[in-house]
Amino acid sequence: MTPEEAWRVLEEDLADYLARKGVKPSCQAGCSACCFGLVTLSRLEGLALLPHLSPAQKERLLEEGPRRLRLLQEGKDDPRFPSRFFQSQIPCPLLEGGLCGVYPHRPLACRGLLTRGDPRLCAPEADPPKGHFLPVPWRMARLRMEALWEEERRRYGYTLVGELASLLYLLLKGLPQEKEEVEALLKELGVLGGRWGYQVV
Ligand code: SF4
Structure with missing residues (x-):
């Protein structure tokens, strides 16, 4: 399965689930609180996204990537890091x-x-109650992620997962393919492993 197929199939599954259950998400254009959170990405998804980035988006990633790597380096073992x-x-x-x-x-x-739920509870400073984010759509996305991790393992011999903007930054800069080289680079950057750091498995 390619990332493009995984994106399409998830969209179809989500639409089907929401229609069957009569669930109408309150998410809408312009509501972007979740885009302030810690989002993870796999290498395969990152590589599928790269060709669609505009020059301005690449420029912003090149600027923001090092800041996020520093944040990860300092906080990857801190249980409160996502908040x-x-x-x-x-x-x-x-x-x-x-x-x-x-x-x-x-x-x-x-x-x-x-x-x-109330979209204001998605805001960075809000403390959403348990269940605020719909659990089934998340599980459906997670299953697709796991299928892509398997696909990545078949292609490269391992899976690389990390924070979205910093991983795109590393891919733009040119990430080695060999597992040992990737691990050495991430270790040098201080972002390998830990609770929230990069995973190479
Ligand atoms: S890629 Fe970034 S801007 Fe787009 S939905 Fe994800 S977090 Fe938000």
Whole structure:
């Protein structure tokens, strides 16, 4: 399965699930609080996204990538890291005027995060109640992610997963293919492993 197929199949499955259950998410254009959160991406999804980036988006990633790597280096073992990250209130560099600038090519992790609750509770400073984000769409996205991780393992012999903007930055700069070289680079950057750091498995 390719990332493009995984994106398409998830969209179809989500539409079917929401229609069958009569669930109407409150997510709408211009509502972008979840784009301030810690979003993970696999190498395969990143590579599928790269050709669709505009020069301005690439420029913003090249600027933001090193800052995110520093944040990860300092906080990857901190259990409160995702909320600290959220509270830094710096949006995904692909967010443009409150809209996703790569909407048709956005990662599975972005597609699976839906709510039918009060959108104000998605805001970085809010503390959403349990269940605020719909669990089934998230599980459906997670299953597709796992299928892509398997596909990546078949192609490269391992899977690489990391924070969205910094992984796109590393891919733009040119990431080695060999597992040992990737691990050495991520170790040198101080972002390998830990609770929130890059995973090479
Ligand atoms: S890729 Fe798009 S949807 Fe995902 S966090 Fe970035 S701006 Fe938001």
